[in-house]
Amino acid sequence: MILPPENRFLSPHTGWTRQHWEATADHVLDSVNPYWSPRCARIDLPGEPSRYGPISDGLEGFARTFLLAGFRVAGGGDPKLLERYAWGLAAGTDPHSPEAWPRPDQLGQAKVEAASIALVLQMTKPWLWDHLDDGVRDRVLGWLGTVVGQPYPPINWVWFRIVVESFLREAGGEWSVEDVEHDLALHASFRREGGWLSDGEERAFDHYTGWALHLYPSLWTHLFDVPDSLCSQETRQTWSDDLARYLEDAAALLGADGAPLMQGRSLTYRFAAAAPFWVGAITGVAEPGLVRRAASGVLRYFVDHGALEPDGLLRLGWHGSWPALRQAYSGPGSPYWASKGVLGLALPADHPVWTDVEQPLPVETHDFTRVITAPGWLVSARRCDGIVTTVNHGTDHALPGDQRADSPLYAKLGYSTATMPCATDNSVALVDPEGAASHRAGFRTLFVEELPGGVVAGASRGPVRWVDTSADDSPDHGSGRSGEIVEGPPVLVVSVVRDGVEIRIVRVDGDTDARLRLSGWPVAADLRPHAESLTGPEIVVTGARLRSSLCALRGFDLAGVDTESGSSPLGKFVAVPRLTTAGPVPRGEVLAAAVRLDRGCGAFTNPLFLPHGDEVVLRWSDGLDTRITLPNP
Structure with a gap:
């Protein structure tokens, strides 16, 4: 042409x-x-x-x-x-x-x-x-x-x-x-x-x-x-x-x-x-x-x-x-x-x-955060890298109480203009002893709101489940798949977003023998993305001018990366950082991690994570305190 x-x-x-x-x-x-x-x-x-x-x-x-x-x-x-x-x-x-x-x-x-x-x-x-x-x-x-x-x-x-x-x-x-x-x-x-x-x-x-x-x-x-x-x-x-x-x-x-x-x-x-x-x-x-x-x-x-x-x-x-x-x-x-x-x-x-x-465009004029109430999205963009991200607490192509598996195009915790969803990214899942991950569709949106200092926050909660979708051969029109269900405990997820970083807070409100896995943004590239593990634990994945990182703030023991090939239109390889607990998650324990996607521009210091019962304080590097009250179980 x-x-x-x-x-x-x-x-x-x-x-x-x-x-x-x-x-x-x-x-x-x-x-x-x-x-x-x-x-x-x-x-x-x-x-x-x-x-x-x-x-x-x-x-x-x-x-x-x-x-x-x-x-x-x-x-x-x-x-x-x-x-x-x-x-x-x-x-x-x-x-x-x-x-x-x-x-x-x-x-x-x-x-x-x-x-x-x-x-x-x-x-x-x-x-x-x-x-x-x-x-x-x-x-x-x-x-x-x-x-x-x-x-x-x-x-x-x-x-x-x-x-x-x-x-x-x-x-x-x-x-x-x-x-x-x-x-x-x-x-x-x-x-x-x-x-x-x-x-x-x-x-x-x-x-x-x-x-x-x-x-x-x-x-x-x-x-x-x-x-x-x-x-x-x-x-x-x-x-x-x-x-x-x-x-x-x-x-x-x-x-x-x-x-x-x-x-x-x-x-x-x-x-x-x-x-x-x-x-x-x-x-x-x-x-x-x-x-x-x-x-x-x-x-x-x-x-x-x-x-x-x-x-x-x-x-x-x-x-x-x-x-x-x-x-x-x-x-x-x-x-x-x-x-x-x-x-x-x-x-x-x-x-x-x-x-x-x-x-x-807005992303070309200034850094911003924004709440879009109807879909339950916390939007964040930074001018230096031009990426727009959404953290999702309101969209799943379902209704509250739905028992189907997650639709990967709707139910994930995050979507962006630089990443295509894959099998494991942007999730908070309980992983059972056999290695199967739970699903969150059918959750209830608790709130999405703007807070002082350019902070936006949202929360969703619902009972998770394991779904065997192997027998569901119905046409794919975007919804999650159905199948035999094993019920799991309720899981609360709270997101606090500022300056391009999400602080993701998790609480399991029931007994379980499953470990907790939290995954970040997928990086797709034609060359295998590079993964670097740091103490904390922390994991950073880079490739194709994109960087995805997870840093444990509380409760996570292990950091790693899931890599697959042939699963994204954006590159031959896809790598997704993850944090996991070493063992089952105790009822009511609060865990947290910093989740970030960028192109390597600008510096950022994760906030201090200060839990006090049902209240969490995030103390940012510029001295701002953000207080979040965790909803009751």
């Missing part, structure tokens, strides 16, 4: 302008051209099929690249980009065609792709819909119309039906006001504090909050003639206010290199993480220069790290191809939901989001 020269005057942080976005989008569209089916109803990309089969995957390739082509045309691109999609609409909706699409009432995945098709048809109406033959338009309305009255999962999918039925309403098709009202009510039930939305009733906080649950409502009211009887002005204002608040957090969660938080399912959608920022520009709730800085940072991060393969394709993975990142619904066309992140191309070239000077 040939990109234009950088422009460091207009874009001092990324160098990228609209021309870079156009070149990238055109390259992506050109690269899928060899994979069009003969009648253009599918784009049959190479790779292992999803659980829904190659026909569904081909429809997915069509619909998701249709998003990219639609954004490109809506913003002034060549309408000829839509020509093949017009042919595909004719063939895919013809039940007698050899390339007929499965209908949304026949295949659940078609409900997802129908929304992308309807959205682009609405957005590109003057260039595509208005020029289709009457017969093709009737067939498209008939195919889309099979969504009416169909069951939809009570998650972000509710917006797929709202978008489709809104297009049907305006294009003269059949639709159901009851469907739309039902789905809007479900969306309202997802709202949480601070502008966040959960992807369903569970504590499922991830990128879907931005690239689905904020994106569709804003585009719906922007693109469609939505009557007040369906969506009042008060509701629209609520959505706008929620988006503005959410984007403040979203900007704070981006690393200085543009990396999004590596947390949650569907990470193969990559630069779709830029989508909510573009929605902020479309609705006017976000500063244009910050929007482009955030969005260009995300796209450039993935382009620079090889997300586009040498043949120009997006394959399942994170940087480049990494099939292990797939979930049951992932097929060769799935990664092209990344097209959502190119939504900004639908805005004209003279829009302020393209003409204003880039503004810096």
